[in-house]
Amino acid sequence: MKLRIFVTLKPGVLDPQGKAIHKALDGLGFGGVNDVRAGKLIELDVADSTDDAAIDEMCRKLLANTVIENYRVERA
């Protein structure tokens, strides 16, 4: 079973990587960019028997820092 985990910073958390990308886009002449947020995409290939609780635990224990990050799981 293929899973895609999207890890994004919570609103209000400073995002220096996103800011750097924003500045670089401006520097390259791309106007009209209002905001950039950088996150992570983790693609997992797990056994079909893996249940939702286990997937959730993986995210909370390792893949996302739930103090500052949100995560979303998508089954592909």
Add this chain to the structure above:
Amino acid sequence: MKLRIFVTLKPGVLDPQGKAIHKALDGLGFGGVNDVRAGKLIELDVADSTDDAAIDEMCRKLLANTVIENYRVERA
């Protein structure tokens, strides 16, 4: 207009970050994980007038390294 850019390593390109996550999941006792690939998720808020060609150019010039990475654009 909100965009989400998914940047993933091309098949065959070594992914040490994904390997490290895989090992850490094993170490935490999560069995049944066959493969892990790490990628990037970049959320852009751009002016509605931004056309597809400009978005594509942003990806090719800055957001993705097209030698080793694929990218996909999703309009949110």
